[in-house]
Amino acid sequence: MQDILGSVRRSLVFRNPGGDERGFGSGLVEKIGSSLRKSRFGLFSKPPLRSLSSFLKDDAPPIRWRKGELIGCGAFGRVYMGMNLNSGELLAVKQVSIAASGASKEKTQAHIRGLEEEVKLLKNLSHPNIVRYLGTAREEDSLNILLEFIPGGSISSLLGKFGSFPESVIRMYTKQLLLGLEYLHKNGIMHRDIKGANILVDNKGCIKLADFGASKKVVELATINGAKSMKGTPYWMAPEVILQTGHSFSADIWSVGCTVIEMATGKPPWSQQYQEVAALFHIGTTKSHPSIPEHLSSEAKDFY
Incomplete structure (x- = not known):
């Protein structure tokens, strides 16, 4: 668990994809647009x-x-x-x-x-x-x-009903989320779409990771070049996912951090400032990381 908590802290600092940044923005816009079109319209070969x-x-x-x-x-x-x-x-x-x-x-x-x-x-x-x-x-x-069947619904729906969560609830949910994610990673699986809407809560406060439609075995990603595909939801995406420079388990950890912010504020990071496409551009071209909510304790802030 200490290893994965350490990864959380490190991953929430922007990973610079490297290379010359001159003329970088226009190329990213084209790449984002192309990826969104492919993702939206499902350009895959027909399964039998x-x-x-x-x-x-x-x-x-x-x-x-x-x-x-x-x-x-x-x-x-x-x-x-x-x-x-x-x-x-x-x-x-x-x-x-x-x-x-x-x-x-x-x-x-x-x-x-x-x-x-x-x-x-x-x-x-x-x-x-x-x-x-x-x-x-x-x-x-x-x-x-x-x-x-998980009767409580998703974290996202609970935020809509009750507003942002107190730190004690965030801590309890995050610990369970990390345990589930640790299990996936030990089995070579990346979830690739961690967010409040894909985390379910039962009536006793036990959380369950759900919606594995974007998930892949790491060995399969390496084989089909899928580690450079853009999967996920914009506000929770890691920079390397947006830039399609290749990503690994750390992209899931970035999304965990964004989900913690979602639970603490009731909204995903950057959603107050940017629409989805603009958020993709911002995350991919800046060196900033999500703002840490001021009302959190020093221990919670140190988690980042």
Whole structure:
């Protein structure tokens, strides 16, 4: 734990990507724009849908479940509450439609590939601070990932309901976040999208890292040149991720620091001064690091 805490302190000082900075800004704007377009429109090759069922086949018997109310939605799918009809356990069901056509089909297929990668990772994870994978279910026009249901919602939603957290709560959540992240890193996995919206809280204050859609094994990143891809959410991104100069576990640690600021202030760093694209430019071209909230104790400030 001391090693990872040390990494947190070091990572929140801006890592200069090196090289001559003259004419640097215009090149970055082009790079950011290109990466955002690729990320938004999902420019990937088509995955073979005919192999999807075989890929998702589990050794365990399929879960009998029933879909309940809608509890969340995103660009490519929805999240429902579900019930395991054998055990009575409540589930979170991540559902994505696979019955699309044309340009929409291309985007959906790219997202399905991401879900395949997410399932592959989740199947092998077991830690109290990581959301538990329960299984998959294929329907005629949709793919469902069955996950542990966390009743408290995300840190982001709790900030919306209760405002910024007291330091005692920040400390408790951050410790658990680091334990979950330490487990991932020891298993060679980078999360690549740590933020309040991807951290769930149960009714006893136990936090669970969720949403592994952007996550990758480090060995896979090295193989496919993915360590230079821009994944994540702008306000929480490390400079080297934005600049696509290659990143490692330290990028996750940077995002942890940004999440601590999010919990302390109720908003992600830089969001009060910059829109998302402007924030990318600022983080990538300046030597500044996130401002530490003044109201925090000296011990909390030393954490940075």
